[in-house]
Amino acid sequence: MSRRIAVAYDCLYPFTTGGGERQYRAFAREIAARGHDVEYLTTLQWEGEAPSDEAFTVHAIAPRLRLYDAAGVRRSSAALVFAWRLFLALRRRRRAYDAVIVSALPVLNVFAARAALWGSRTKLIADYLEVWRRRQWVEYAGRATGSIAWGLQRLAIALTPIATCHSQLSARRLRDEGLRGTLLISPGLIEAQESAEAEPAAPAQPPYALYAGRHIADKQVETLPAAVAIARRQITDLHLVILGAGSTTPEVERAITAADGRDWCDLRGFVDQSDLEQLMAHATVLVNPSRREGYGLVVVEAAAHGTPVVLVDGEGNASTELIDDGVNGFIAASTRDTDLGDAIVRAVDGGEALRESTRDWYDKAVRTRTIARTIDAILECIDARMGARAPHHRRQRADNT
Known part of the structure; x- marks a missing residue:
């Protein structure tokens, strides 16, 4: 009927x-x-x-x-x-x-x-x-x-x-x-039909951490430059690509300057869907420091390409339910530069093995979630x-x- x-x-x-x-x-x-x-x-x-x-x-x-x-x-x-x-x-x-x-x-x-x-x-x-x-x-x-x-x-x-x-x-x-x-x-x-079109890809060289989303207070995007600066102490050629824009973009720009990151931070604004897919596919890690998410679709979208994700623990962040620690990413204890930077290092050091387990996680999720x-x-x-x-x-x- x-x-x-x-x-x-x-x-x-x-x-x-x-x-x-x-x-x-x-x-x-x-x-x-x-x-x-x-x-x-x-x-x-x-x-x-x-x-x-x-x-x-x-x-x-x-x-x-x-x-x-x-x-x-x-x-x-x-x-x-x-x-x-x-x-x-x-x-x-x-x-x-x-x-x-x-x-x-x-x-x-x-x-x-x-x-x-x-x-x-x-x-x-x-x-x-x-x-x-x-x-x-x-x-x-x-x-x-x-x-x-x-x-x-x-x-x-x-x-x-x-x-x-x-x-x-x-x-x-x-x-x-x-x-x-x-x-x-x-x-x-998960939109299984559309997500199935995504393919795993090799991370770019030099490696980069990616953020994609709006720039508002709850997303805490301004914490990323300092965290990546900490990660660069161990991964010296790591870059940061920040997509999107919003009310806190001026704070993000100031954070880039404070971290002396003009040479390794790329603030691109919004991009079209095809560019987003390419950037997500070739990112070494996707980082979302948001303190609140109702679901966290970006975790799934990144996993479709085999790209692990770093999130931040928080009482309003439901997206952490999608992370199996060490399987498809890591959860940082806070947005402190040392906590978030350490999680980024672990994701980068996970290398091909982490990308394979991330894609395996996705292949199971796309059948059930x-x-x-x-x-x-x-x-x-x-x-x-x-x-x-x-x-x-x-x-x-x-x-x-």
């Missing part, structure tokens, strides 16, 4: 880039591939007609919005506009969908969808990319706004009938913050709630707690 399912998120890859954008587009594609009718509800991000080259239908339910402020913090006004437009769109068609999958980032989306669908038989699934403690909200948005955001998150979680998340960290926090509904913990977010299996669990839950047998091919379901 074919279902009609909506996926709601205020961004759409490739018009905006990031882990969430890629994840929800992949959700829509995977559900459509099972023969279901999928609509993607988002903001206007393109010129001219809506994209029509996907297996799903794209609807701009809100105008073009500036989602982030200069510091990389999501703008409350933009979140309110999208939530209101989502409410109106779902209210008009509250019985047109069998299910709605809504991103809980921003959390106002959950309230909008819950209110619009109240009293209908449409099933609501809220996907939690991350779940933050109060302290994290306050650090991110200030005491007043952060406390309000935390309170709204708790209320949204309490109102969520079916929640999905992508790490044990998020699962624990959802329960701690008051979730009483069904919780689906996905096995992973896929978006396809995550969608299996979501569709099975929808079918069970609607009292019908699942029409899609069943693989191994995600953990259901």
